[in-house]
Amino acid sequence: MATALILINLYTDWLQPLRERALSLAAPFYLITDVPARIGDWVGAQWRSRQSLVEENSRLHRQVLLLKQQSQLLAAVKAENTRLKELMNSAETLEQQVLVAQVIGVSPNPMEHVLIIDKGRNQGMYIGAAIIDANGLLGQVIEVGDSTSRMLLITDSSHALPVEVLRNNLRAVAEGTGDLYRLKLRHLSNTSDIRQGDLLLSSGLGGRFPAGYPVGEVIAIRRDPGRAFAEVVLQPRGQMNRSRFVLALLRAEGE
Amino acid sequence: MIIKVGDGWLVTMSLLLALLLVVTPLPPFWLFFRPEFCALLVIFWVTRKPQTLGVGFACLVGLGEDLVTGSTLGTHALSLSVVAYFSLLTYQRIRVFSLLQQVLWVFILVGISQLLSNWVNSLVAKPIADLRFLLPALTSALLWPWLSIWLQRDVEGST
Numbered sequence A: 001m002a003t004a005l006i007l008i009n010l011y012t013d014w015l016q017p018l019r020e021r022a023l024s025l026a027a028p029f030y031l032i033t034d035v036p037a038r039i040g041d042w043v044g045a046q047w048r049s050r051q052s053l054v055e056e057n058s059r060l061h062r063q064v065l066l067l068k069q070q071s072q073l074l075a076a077v078k079a080e081n082t083r084l085k086e087l088m089n090s091a092e093t094l095e096q097q098v099l100v101a102q103v104i105g106v107s108p109n110p111m112e113h114v115l116i117i118d119k120g121r122n123q124g125m126y127i128g129a130a131i132i133d134a135n136g137l138l139g140q141v142i143e144v145g146d147s148t149s150r151m152l153l154i155t156d157s158s159h160a161l162p163v164e165v166l167r168n169n170l171r172a173v174a175e176g177t178g179d180l181y182r183l184k185l186r187h188l189s190n191t192s193d194i195r196q197g198d199l200l201l202s203s204g205l206g207g208r209f210p211a212g213y214p215v216g217e218v219i220a221i222r223r224d225p226g227r228a229f230a231e232v233v234l235q236p237r238g239q240m241n242r243s244r245f246v247l248a249l250l251r252a253e254g255e
Numbered sequence B: 001m002i003i004k005v006g007d008g009w010l011v012t013m014s015l016l017l018a019l020l021l022v023v024t025p026l027p028p029f030w031l032f033f034r035p036e037f038c039a040l041l042v043i044f045w046v047t048r049k050p051q052t053l054g055v056g057f058a059c060l061v062g063l064g065e066d067l068v069t070g071s072t073l074g075t076h077a078l079s080l081s082v083v084a085y086f087s088l089l090t091y092q093r094i095r096v097f098s099l100l101q102q103v104l105w106v107f108i109l110v111g112i113s114q115l116l117s118n119w120v121n122s123l124v125a126k127p128i129a130d131l132r133f134l135l136p137a138l139t140s141a142l143l144w145p146w147l148s149i150w151l152q153r154d155v156e157g158s159t
Helices: A002-011 A014-047 A048-085 B005-023 B028-033 B035-049 B053-069 B077-098 B097-124 B131-158
Strands: A097-106 A115-116 A130-132 A137-144 A149-153 A160-167 A173-177 A185-189 A200-203 A214-224 A229-236 A245-250
Touching: A014 A137, A014 B053, A048 A173, A130 A229, A160 A214, A173 A200, A214 A245, B005 B035, B005 B053, B028 B053, B028 B131, B035 B053, B035 B077, B053 B077, B097 B131
Parallel strands: none
Antiparallel strands: A097 A115, A097 A245, A115 A149, A130 A137, A130 A245, A137 A149, A160 A173, A160 A200, A173 A185, A185 A229, A200 A214, A214 A229
């Protein structure tokens, strides 16, 4: 019977509704196991000294000021960009809805990099939504429940995404390796122009991920003349196992 | 044999606790050492109440674990059913085994269940661990003595 269930699960998607229901059912377990961490956070927040709060406050003020200045610049650049795009008749928009979510659980299987986050269909989440943190791309949503969902990290060894080099728009495919701190570029020829320290952005080619979010940085290249392709190792920008709060990028309504 | 009123509760509560432990977050390195709490409990309850709890019970527990962990439905149902079947075959012997023999036997049983889950994972083309997949069997076996004390007390108490 169990074998039959496995086969049904494997070759059909009849069980999808059940799995989604199960996600809502499993959510309490993840929430309960998350309680110690939450208490830790709360205690940490309660027991801060006044001085450290004041310091943090002034630091954040400065940061806000800096970011505001940068966003002023950005507004001008964005307007210019839109004008240029209009000139080129391209209908691409950068508008996106953002949803802040909290990571409440990690998949118990050490071989798959899956996180459980506390936003689901009720909050507008859908399968394929891109997840980022403050530093870069983290992954995408693969299963949606009522108010929780599962996301696959880009470092999972079954994950691959189209990227491009910021410096020269060289296209490539970044693959997860099963290691939280490594990505690999696949099928990049030995002669391609890529250097250590190059930043790779998502290229938006697959239609899954929005273009232009930082994915990782090249930390090692091995060009072996005996092989057809160069081995390029990336370090992901997003903090795969340290992000507690993540951002989900939702497609704007009407698309 | 009729289950005492308290026992159904005890079984359910222990299973809920096991499911909680299964999804408790751990640092990445320690994930490989997480004991198979559900397999341990299935061995324990089947050995303790072989007349009432059997393969069907294990299958339900496995389904529960599949739903909570989000693995392919039936993965744990299959492996735990097999574990329950073997413990049903051998419960009389487990009860008279010395502690060391029991620990070894639990290691083998949990190892078999890990093997089956790994087989299913490879069917769905999920990445599988190297020999590290046996580590949970090892840690589970090391946890067994604590359960075993309880088992021994109960068996002596009931006879």
